[in-house]
Amino acid sequence: MYRIMKKEVLSDVVKLMEIEAPHVARKAQAGQFVIVRIDEFGERIPLTIADFNREAGTITIIFQELGKSTIQLGKLNVGDTISSFAGPLGHPTEVKNYGTVVCMGGGVGVAPIYPIARALKEAGNTVISIIGARNKELLFWEEKMRAVSDELVVCTDDGSHGRKSLVTEPLKELLENRDKKVSHVWAIGPAVMMKFVTLTTKPYDVPTTVSLNTIMIDGTGMCGGCRVLLEDGAQFVCVDGPEFNGHKVNWDSLLSRLSFYKDEEKKAMEHYAHKCRLESAAAKGEK
Numbered sequence: 186m187y188r189i190m191k192k193e194v195l196s197d198v199v200k201l202m203e204i205e206a207p208h209v210a211r212k213a214q215a216g217q218f219v220i221v222r223i224d225e226f227g228e229r230i231p232l233t234i235a236d237f238n239r240e241a242g243t244i245t246i247i248f249q250e251l252g253k254s255t256i257q258l259g260k261l262n263v264g265d266t267i268s269s270f271a272g273p274l275g276h277p278t279e280v281k282n283y284g285t286v287v288c289m290g291g292g293v294g295v296a297p298i299y300p301i302a303r304a305l306k307e308a309g310n311t312v313i314s315i316i317g318a319r320n321k322e323l324l325f326w327e328e329k330m331r332a333v334s335d336e337l338v339v340c341t342d343d344g345s346h347g348r349k350s351l352v353t354e355p356l357k358e359l360l361e362n363r364d365k366k367v368s369h370v371w372a373i374g375p376a377v378m379m380k381f382v383t384l385t386t387k388p389y390d391v392p393t394t395v396s397l398n399t400i401m402i403d404g405t406g407m408c409g410g411c412r413v414l415l416e417d418g419a420q421f422v423c424v425d426g427p428e429f430n431g432h433k434v435n436w437d438s439l440l441s442r443l444s445f446y447k448d449e450e451k452k453a454m455e456h457y458a459h460k461c462r463l464e465s466a467a468a469k470g471e472k
Contacts, residue, residue, distance in 0.1 A: 186266035190243055195325040198250045199293060200259045201235070207242030209272045215300035216278030216396065216428055219244060220404045221258070222269040228254040231401040233297035233373070233427065234273065244270070247296035247325075274404050275427045278394075280304045284368040285311040287359060288334070289352055289382060291374025292318050295326050297396060298373045303333040305371075311335050313365070315355055317374075321346035352378065353385045360389045367391055372431065376440055383431035395431035397422045400442065414438045 191203035209219060218233045236245035250256045261267070278301050286305055290298035295316045306312045312333065317340035318324045324339070324346060331337045338355045339347030348355065352374075359365050370393040372382040379395040386393045399411040404423045411422035414435035420426070 186268065187270040188266050189261055189263050190241075192261075192263050195247065196323050199247065199323065199325065200250065201245065201247045201296075201325075202258075202261075203238075203243045203245050204267070204270055205242060206244050206270045206272075209244050209270060210237045210239050210242045213237040213239075213244060213273040214277035215280065215304040216297075217273035217275045218297075218398075218427055219246065219270055219272030220274060220401070221246070221267060221271075223254065223258055223261070224268045227257075227268065229402055229404070230254050230258070231274075231398060231404065231423075233396060233398065234300065235296035236300055244272075245296075247293060249293045271404060274423060276425075278304060278371070278428060280308050282309040285313065285366055287356060287367055287370045288312060288314045289356065289370065289372040289374070290314070290316045290330070291352055291372075291378040292323065294372075294374030294378070294396075295324075295330065298371065299326060299329055299333065301371055301373075302330065306333045306335075313359060313367075314338070315340065315352045317341065317347075317352040319343065351381075353381050356382065357385050360386065360391060369394070371395075376436065379431060380434075380436040380440070383434070383436075387432055393431040394428050395434065396427045397429060397434070397439070398427065399439070412442075 188205045189202050190205050193201040195201055213234050218231055221230045221232055232246045232248055234244055235247045248255050250259045288298050288302040302312050302314055313336045314330050314334040315338045316330055319342045340350050340352050341347055359367055370386050370391055372379045373396045383393050399422045401411045401423055402408040406421045406424035412419050413422055416433040
């Protein structure tokens with residue numbers, strides 16, 4: 186069992202948890218992920234590592250409450266335990282001195298881009314970070330990102346904080362600025378955001394790495410649920426990724442696969458909500 190050592194509410198739908206998992210913390214690197222299972226009956230949830238503390242033996246995860254399992258996870262508190270916490274999984278980010286790099290985080294993608302930006306900064310790169318969300322309330326870790334960046338651009342769709350724009354607008358300006366000479370771009374966020382980042386960088390021939398968070402079950406390449414189509418064939422996010430050359434990803438195929446189980450997810454949420462109502466009524470002694 187893995188104990189929750191810390192919990193923060195970052196917004197109405199985004200939670201942070203530090204999980205006691207020494208064996209994972211010892212080997213965790215930027216870009217890797219874990220698979221979490223709340224209990225023996227629970228769904229296996231892939232979550233990218235947001236931070237790690239080798240000395241304390243903890244892993245930080247940040248997740249958005251979107252479906253039954255993440256909502257259930259968000260109800261747990263400090264001292265509670267979860268059944269399994271497998272990792273670190275996937276290939277770590279290839280960290281070296283590229284020169285000037287851009288690290289982009291959209292929404293909850295700010296969490297996994299943080300350790301990547303930190304590692305790239307420690308490797309001697311000039312790090313320009315661009316983070317964005319729909320509004321100010323959904324932004325988090327701005328100061329943490331600023332601390333590991335030479336320059337930070339903050340965007341919101343509605344202009345409630347920072348610059349009113351999509352993250353691709355300041356990216357395009359950087360790519361057009363010959364003084365910056367961007368050598369590599371990392372982007373993590375919603376699939377549609379990463380798609381348009383790659384469309385923005387492709388005309389400038391700037392290598393662009395994306396981290397894909399697909400449907401995943403076992404995390405060992407056995408089930409095939411995380412299959413992603415690239416220009417040179419299919420690969421599996423769990424064992425071949427989670428990072429890929431964004432210019433080679435078949436984004437239309439990926440976006441289609443991400444919606445495969447919407448009906449099942451809706452039914453699971455309805456069943457969970459019904460169960461919670463029954464348990465609440467029983468606790469109150471209602472019939």
